[in-house]
Amino acid sequence: MFRPLFVFIGARYTRAKRRNHFVSFISLTSMIGLALGVIVMIVVLSVMNGFDHEMRTRVLGMVPHATIEAGQPIDHWPGVAAKVRQNPQVEAVAPFTQMQGLLTHDGKVQKVLLNGIDPVQEHNVSIIDAFVQQGRVDDLRPGEFGIMLGDRAATKLGVGMGDKVTFVAPEITVTPAGMFPRLKRFTVVGIFHVGAGELDGYLGLTNLDDLGRLHRWKPGQVQGLRLKFADLFQAPRTSWQIAQQLGEKEYFARDWTRTHGNLYQAIGMEKAMIGLLLLLIVAVAAFNIISTLVMVVNDKKADIAILRTLGSTPGQIMRIFMVQGTVIGVVGTLVGAALGMLAALNVSAAIALLEKLIGHKFLNADVYFIDYLPSQLLASDVFMVCGAALVLSFLATLYPAWRAARTQPAEALRYE
Incomplete structure (x- = not known):
C-alpha cells in the first residue's frame, strides 16, 4: 500500500526504538494523559447531562x-x-x-x-x-x-x-x-x-x-x-x-x-464552567505533546540532517513530526473516547454499588435535589470533546515541527 515518506517515518517514530526507549515512553505518557483528560471530560459532562435530564423529567414532571x-x-x-x-x-x-x-x-x-x-x-x-x-x-x-x-x-x-x-x-x-x-x-x-x-x-x-x-x-x-x-x-x-x-x-x-428556575440555571452554569475547566485539563495533556516532540527532534537531529542531504524539503521534515504528534493525539483521543463512553454508561450503577458496599450515600437529598448519581451520554458531547482534543493535539505539533524543519544538516552532523 502506498504511503508518503513523511507518513511512514512519522508513524515509525511513535513506536519503540532500540536506541532510545525514553522518548517512546514519553510519547506513551502523552497518549495516556490525553486519554485520561478525554475520559474525565466525557464522564463529567454525562453526569451533568444526567442532572439536567432528571431535573426535567422527575422534578419538573411532578411539579x-x-x-x-x-x-x-x-x-x-x-x-x-x-x-x-x-x-x-x-x-x-x-x-x-x-x-x-x-x-x-x-x-x-x-x-x-x-x-x-x-x-x-x-x-x-x-x-x-x-x-x-x-x-x-x-x-x-x-x-x-x-x-x-x-x-x-x-x-x-x-x-x-x-x-x-x-x-x-x-x-x-x-x-x-x-x-x-x-x-x-x-x-x-x-x-x-x-x-x-x-x-x-x-x-x-x-x-x-x-x-x-x-x-x-x-x-x-x-x-x-x-x-x-x-x-x-x-x-x-x-x-x-x-x-x-x-x-x-x-x-x-x-x-x-x-x-425551580434558579436550580436549573445553576445546573446549566455548572456544566459550562466545569466543561471549561476540564477542557483546560485536556489542553495541558495535549500540549504535553510539545515536550515529547521537542525531545524527539533533539534525538533525531542526525536523521533529519541525513534526510535533508538526501533531498527532503523543510516542509517534508515538518510534516514528519506533525504526523507523529497527530498520531499521538488520535490514539489518545480514540482510546479516551472509548473508555469515557464505557465509564459514562456505567457510572450510575458503579456508584450505586459502591454506596451499597460501604453503606454511605454520596448524594444527600437534603442538599441535592436527587439522592443518586445520574448519567446521560450525548453524542454531541463526545464529538465536541474529541474534536477539541484533536484540534489541540494538532496545534501542539506546529512548533516542534517548525523547529525540526529549521535544522541545518552541516551543524547537526558536525559531531557525528
Whole structure:
C-alpha cells in the first residue's frame, strides 16, 4: 500500500526504538494523559447531562409547569380549563388545591405541603404513577381523607400503609372554650419515591374535594389549574398570556422558573464552567505533546540532517513530526473516547454499588435535589470533546515541527 515518506517515518517514530526507549515512553505518557483528560471530560459532562435530564423529567414532571390561579377560589373550573386548552401549547389541564401544615404521628412531626388533586385528571399532568411504591393514586377517593406520602416523610413519621396521621392546619378554630388549631385525621393509602428530597420529604397528595372541605370552601371550588406544556420552556410566556386572556385583574400565572428556575440555571452554569475547566485539563495533556516532540527532534537531529542531504524539503521534515504528534493525539483521543463512553454508561450503577458496599450515600437529598448519581451520554458531547482534543493535539505539533524543519544538516552532523 502506498504511503508518503513523511507518513511512514512519522508513524515509525511513535513506536519503540532500540536506541532510545525514553522518548517512546514519553510519547506513551502523552497518549495516556490525553486519554485520561478525554475520559474525565466525557464522564463529567454525562453526569451533568444526567442532572439536567432528571431535573426535567422527575422534578419538573411532578411539579407544575405552570398554574393559573385567582385571588379567590375558582368556581366552575371545567369552563376555565376548556378555555385554557384552546392554547396549542397546552397539553393537559388539571385542578389543584394546596395547603401547608404539619403532620403528626406518635409524637413525631413533619412539615408538609398537601396537594389536593383529582386522581382522574392528575394522570394527564403528572408522572406520579411511575414513582408510586405502595398503593395507587386512584385510592384517593373523595370523602375518605386518604393521603399519599413520600417515603422520606413516611420514614420520619414512622408510618406505613393504613396508618393514621394528623394534619395540623395553619388556622385556628374559635370555640367557647378558647382557640384551638384545626386538626384532621388522614389515612395513609400510598407511598411514593421520586428520588428528589424536596418531593419525597415534604409533599403529600390527597383528594381535591377533601382538601376543599378542609379549606371550608363550597363543593367544586378549587385553588387553581395546573398546566402541562409541550415545551416547558414556553411555560413562563405562554402561561402569562393565558392569564391575560382569562382576565388580567382576576387571574394570575405562576411557572416552574419561580420555584425551580434558579436550580436549573445553576445546573446549566455548572456544566459550562466545569466543561471549561476540564477542557483546560485536556489542553495541558495535549500540549504535553510539545515536550515529547521537542525531545524527539533533539534525538533525531542526525536523521533529519541525513534526510535533508538526501533531498527532503523543510516542509517534508515538518510534516514528519506533525504526523507523529497527530498520531499521538488520535490514539489518545480514540482510546479516551472509548473508555469515557464505557465509564459514562456505567457510572450510575458503579456508584450505586459502591454506596451499597460501604453503606454511605454520596448524594444527600437534603442538599441535592436527587439522592443518586445520574448519567446521560450525548453524542454531541463526545464529538465536541474529541474534536477539541484533536484540534489541540494538532496545534501542539506546529512548533516542534517548525523547529525540526529549521535544522541545518552541516551543524547537526558536525559531531557525528
